Amino acid sequence: MQQIIKCGNITADTEQTIHTIRHDKLFVLTDEYTNRYCLPMIEGIPAIREAQQIVIPANDTNKTIENVIQVWRNLTQKGATRHSLLINLGGGMVTDLGGFAAATFKRGITYINIPTTLLGAVDAAVGGKTGVNFEGLKNEIGAFYPAEYVLIWSEFFRTLPQKEILSGFAEMIKHALIHSQLDLEKLLTFSANDIDYAWLNDMVHRSVSIKEAIVEKDPFEKNIRKALNLGHTVGHAFESFAIEAGKPVPHGYAVAWGLIAELYLSHRLCDFPKEKVQKTVRFLQANYGALPIGCDDYEALFKIMQHDKKNEAGVINFTLLSDIGNVKIDQNADKELIFEALDFYRDSVGL
Ligand SMILES: NC(=O)c1ccc[n+]([C@@H]2O[C@H](COP(=O)([O-])OP(=O)(O)OC[C@H]3O[C@@H](n4cnc5c(N)ncnc54)[C@H](O)[C@@H]3O)[C@@H](O)[C@H]2O)c1
Numbered sequence: 001m002q003q004i005i006k007c008g009n010i011t012a013d014t015e016q017t018i019h020t021i022r023h024d025k026l027f028v029l030t031d032e033y034t035n036r037y038c039l040p041m042i043e044g045i046p047a048i049r050e051a052q053q054i055v056i057p058a059n060d061t062n063k064t065i066e067n068v069i070q071v072w073r074n075l076t077q078k079g080a081t082r083h084s085l086l087i088n089l090g091g092g093m094v095t096d097l098g099g100f101a102a103a104t105f106k107r108g109i110t111y112i113n114i115p116t117t118l119l120g121a122v123d124a125a126v127g128g129k130t131g132v133n134f135e136g137l138k139n140e141i142g143a144f145y146p147a148e149y150v151l152i153w154s155e156f157f158r159t160l161p162q163k164e165i166l167s168g169f170a171e172m173i174k175h176a177l178i179h180s181q182l183d184l185e186k187l188l189t190f191s192a193n194d195i196d197y198a199w200l201n202d203m204v205h206r207s208v209s210i211k212e213a214i215v216e217k218d219p220f221e222k223n224i225r226k227a228l229n230l231g232h233t234v235g236h237a238f239e240s241f242a243i244e245a246g247k248p249v250p251h252g253y254a255v256a257w258g259l260i261a262e263l264y265l266s267h268r269l270c271d272f273p274k275e276k277v278q279k280t281v282r283f284l285q286a287n288y289g290a291l292p293i294g295c296d297d298y299e300a301l302f303k304i305m306q307h308d309k310k311n312e313a314g315v316i317n318f319t320l321l322s323d324i325g326n327v328k329i330d331q332n333a334d335k336e337l338i339f340e341a342l343d344f345y346r347d348s349v350g351l
């Protein structure tokens with residue numbers, strides 16, 4: 001089982017975790033920004049100072065197999081063995097890519113995730129989904145291969161741009177939607193212009209525990225883990241579409257817009273209450289703006305949804321809700337209804 005540590009002191013907790021895992025060489029993977037902003041916060045640890053560093057370019061357009069090869073190459077050239085330990089210090093891009101590199105190098109080495117974004121802490125670093133984008137599709141290549149430890153320290157978020165805070169917050173909204181009305185009510189009070197970091201830290205721990213409980217029940221997404229994919233069938237289509245258009249958007253923004261469309265489908269197919277759609281959509285619209293799409297783009301978006309990993313035998317499977325906390329997996333919507341949901345998205349965000 002993956003161990004999640006809520007850090008009080010990142011230096012002491014990291015040092016202790018490193019000592020807990022028997023290893024020969026230590027490697028630290030960062031991207032260009034986490035190397036600058038986050039590595040200095042743990043560089044006081046002698047083991048980190050002496051570790052081999054691997055730096056990859058930042059952002060999701062670099063979550064590619066080519067950069068996995070760069071990591072493999074560094075590991076090989078710097079003498080990594082099957083007993084080496086990798087620390088992924090970064091957001092979801094670094095933990096997804098680094099986790100996949102760890103899963104595949106010499107058929108698997110141990111790794112630790114230290115998420116430095118809100119999204120990484122509440123979602124990406126936890127639960128063992130690793131991978132890279134491929135052929136314009138999100139996480140098309142990957143493996144379930146959990147980090148041995150995930151160290152969560154909210155102080156990293158202080159250097160995050162507001163956009164990245166909001167991106168992570170969208171996954172927290174998703175966790176609340178699949179879990180409870182009370183969690184959602186609390187999150188809908190959030191103001192990104194006036195962040196209360198102590199409150200956010202509490203909400204982070206709550207959000208992680210929602211994900212952790214689901215992953216523990218179904219680590220390989222055969223069943224209830226599909227709950228964590230709420231908003232992602234449409235969300236990933238939006239995200240891939242934006243990358244293809246040369247205007248990438250943060251993952252959480254795509255999820256927020258995907259939630260709008262999928263709450264509509266939840267209402268139409270599972271009787272999710274209309275007033276709860278409206279209340280959540282109001283928050284999403286106010287905080288996330290819009291990905292500009294027109295009716296002409298629906299076919300392209302539908303085509304991307306046909307590659308969603310929850311699909312089976314040519315049927316697009318959605319995770320929907322009949323109420324907050326009441327998840328319905330493997331729900332089919334036909335093309336006409338999906339287009340209606342895209343109409344609803346456009347109306348809701350003022351396009
Ligand atoms: N494996 C999973 O379960 C899972 C879950 C959700 C999302 N994801 C994936 O996670 C990725 C998105 O992760 P993300 O939102 O963390 O994006 P990211 O890793 O690309 O980070 C966003 C930006 O913030 C910078 N950054 C990171 N930490 C910083 C800090 N403390 N201060 C300043 N800048 C910092 C990064 O360098 C980058 O430029 C996507 O690829 C998504 O598909 C995976």
Ligand SMILES: O=C(O)C(=O)C[C@@H](O)[C@H](O)[C@H](O)COP(=O)(O)O
Nearest residue numbers: 123127129138139225228229232309
């Ligand atoms: O952990 C999960 O399970 C999730 O689905 C979490 C999602 O937020 C995350 O974006 C995940 O990477 C999506 O996975 P995919 O299987 O749809 O690629």
Ligand SMILES: [Zn+2]
Nearest residue numbers: 171232251255
């Ligand atoms: Zn996600």
